[in-house]
Amino acid sequence: METGQIAIGADHGGFALKQYIIERLSVEGFDFKDFGTFSGESVDYPDFIHPVAASVNQGIHKRGIVICGSGQGANMTANKYPEVRSALLWDIEQTKLTRMHNDANIIALPGRFIDFALAVEMVKVFMQTEFEGGRHIRRIEKMKNIL
Ligand code: RB5
Numbered sequence: 218m219e220t221g222q223i224a225i226g227a228d229h230g231g232f233a234l235k236q237y238i239i240e241r242l243s244v245e246g247f248d249f250k251d252f253g254t255f256s257g258e259s260v261d262y263p264d265f266i267h268p269v270a271a272s273v274n275q276g277i278h279k280r281g282i283v284i285c286g287s288g289q290g291a292n293m294t295a296n297k298y299p300e301v302r303s304a305l306l307w308d309i310e311q312t313k314l315t316r317m318h319n320d321a322n323i324i325a326l327p328g329r330f331i332d333f334a335l336a337v338e339m340v341k342v343f344m345q346t347e348f349e350g351g352r353h354i355r356r357i358e359k360m361k362n363i364l
Contacts, residue, residue, distance in 0.1 A: 219344050224278035226252035226269040228262035230286025231328035234336055238282065241337045247344070250278065266294040273322050274298035281323040282340060288327035295323045302357065307331055312339045316346035318353050 227235040232254055239249050252268040254260050262285040269281040273295075281303075283291035288305045295303035303323035304315040307330070315321040324343045326336055 219280055221279050222248045222250050223340075223344070224250050224252060224269045224272045224281040225284075226254075226265040226282075226291075227284035227328065228254055228265055228286070228291070229257050229259050230262070231284025231291065231326065232257050234284050234326060234328040234331070234333055235282075237333045238337055238340055242340060245341075247340075262290045263294045266291045270295040270298045270301050270303070270323065274300045276300070279322065280344060282326065283323055284326045284328045286327065286329040288325045288330070292325035295325060299361065302360070306339060306343075308335075309339060309342055312342045313346050316343060317349045318356075320348040320353065320357055 225235055225239065239251060243249065253265050266283045269283050272278045273281045283295050283303065285291040292303050292305040295301050301323055302319055302321045303325050304319065304321040305325040306312050306315065307327065312324070324340065
């Protein structure tokens, strides 16, 4: 179980889900650093995803959550950072697997295409599932070997 503060950021397409996650999980003891956005007004998702990804990349936060309408732009932006492994997720099983095998440190969520209650359960699983290590360490290290 990862217990540290969670970095979270979203654009207008992810704003409602971000608020829901913070509200639901804060009462269960999870702690969030909210990088915005802070309303449903239209914004550019990289402006709110970069701070989350930079914080995880620098090791200030061990885990992050990024949300936009589709999850795609948020995920792409987060994965620009060398120490970030961001996974675009939509179900519990994928969430478990990407923690166990890929040591994903950011979860990207599609705010317009996911049930909010399911997303909350996925975040819990994301925080609770340990990396398996072993052969997967070699594989995630090889991700850096771009040609
Ligand atoms: C905003 O309308 C939308 O493009 C954004 O939330 C996201 O889906 C981009 O990938």
